[in-house]
Amino acid sequence: NYPPGMGEIEGVALLKGVCDVWDTVYNFQARDGDIVVASYPKSGTTWMQEILDLIVQDGDVEKSQRALGFIKVPFLEMGHTSLEVANTMPTPRVLKTHLPIQLMPPSFWEKDVKMVYIARNPKDCMVSYYYFYKMDQTLPDPETWDNFFSTFLKGSLAWGDWFDHVTGWWKARDEHKILYIFYEDMIEDSRRELCKVMRFLGKDFSEDVVKKILHHTSFKAMKANPMINFSVFSESIFDQSVSSFMRKGTVGDWKNHFLVSQNIIFDNEYKKKMEGSGLEFRTEV
Numbered sequence: 001n002y003p004p005g006m007g008e009i010e011g012v013a014l015l016k017g018v019c020d021v022w023d024t025v026y027n028f029q030a031r032d033g034d035i036v037v038a039s040y041p042k043s044g045t046t047w048m049q050e051i052l053d054l055i056v057q058d059g060d061v062e063k064s065q066r067a068l069g070f071i072k073v074p075f076l077e078m079g080h081t082s083l084e085v086a087n088t089m090p091t092p093r094v095l096k097t098h099l100p101i102q103l104m105p106p107s108f109w110e111k112d113v114k115m116v117y118i119a120r121n122p123k124d125c126m127v128s129y130y131y132f133y134k135m136d137q138t139l140p141d142p143e144t145w146d147n148f149f150s151t152f153l154k155g156s157l158a159w160g161d162w163f164d165h166v167t168g169w170w171k172a173r174d175e176h177k178i179l180y181i182f183y184e185d186m187i188e189d190s191r192r193e194l195c196k197v198m199r200f201l202g203k204d205f206s207e208d209v210v211k212k213i214l215h216h217t218s219f220k221a222m223k224a225n226p227m228i229n230f231s232v233f234s235e236s237i238f239d240q241s242v243s244s245f246m247r248k249g250t251v252g253d254w255k256n257h258f259l260v261s262q263n264i265i266f267d268n269e270y271k272k273k274m275e276g277s278g279l280e281f282r283t284e285v
């Protein structure tokens with residue numbers, strides 16, 4: 001009982017368009033040297049994707065601007081077009097996915113690919129996703145905030161259950177080459193987190209290059225950058241008059257949206273579902 005435009009694969013809610021090309025996605029062939037940015041939607045994927053690409057390009061901003069963000073970093077589950085682009089790209093490729101870990105194409109494990117998982121506290125993630133659902137005309141209408149809140153807790157939004165997503169990737173982090181990064185940590189100290197990602201990828205840059213990457217990936221610079229901010233998308237896909245893709249970029253906006261009663265319900269659910277996971281999120285910095 002999903003709204004039109006939605007389906008599921010192995011019990012995970014996904015866009016119908018993703019379900020339709022699932023075989024192609026699941027059989028995608030990873031290569032040695034690929035780098036993946038993985039996340040639940042609205043967790044800072046685009047931010048991390050620009051960081052990863054700049055690291056791969058050794059901080060060369062012009063090179064990193066060689067193509068629009070969503071073209072230079074193919075979105076795995078978008079299927080044919082995106083994967084054809086990926087297949088023609090030189091190594092090392094940066095690839096993006098929102099898949100929960102159990103749905104990752106097996107070739108990524110066979111090739112022991114390095115992956116950076118970016119996670120964001122669920123309250124801000126939910127608010128960000130709500131605005132995204134409203135502006136992305138290819139997603140079902142979220143109707144009211146109250147309705148969206150319930151659908152999030154049911155795990156029926158596109159890409160499934162947030163709790164399963166973040167804990168699934170968390171549990172697998174030692175078994176595979178997964179670097180787990182928190183959005184709130186990046187907001188708190190973007191330099192520290194950038195250096196973690198650099199080390200993970202075996203890179204060491206001069207202070208000048210680090211500064212350049214930080215500048216180019218700041219919220220302000222990314223919001224103003226037409227190569228990144230999706231302003232090239234037609235209004236019939238992303239209606240940014242409803243809400244910008246680069247909306248606020250902060251921690252704590254949930255306080256402007258959660259009713260007191262919703263916050264109590266959410267905290268109870270969170271406690272039940274996250275207990276014993278060893279995973280902790282900050283809802284303010």
Ligand code: A3P
Pocket residue numbers: 039040041042043044045046047124127128129131217218219220222245246247248249250253
């Ligand atoms: P908000 O809607 O809360 O502003 P994703 O890329 O996974 O879709 O995540 C989008 C969210 O990340 C949006 O959150 C967006 O504003 C935020 N974001 C993108 N770039 C950012 C940056 N450089 N610094 C902080 N937040 C950023």
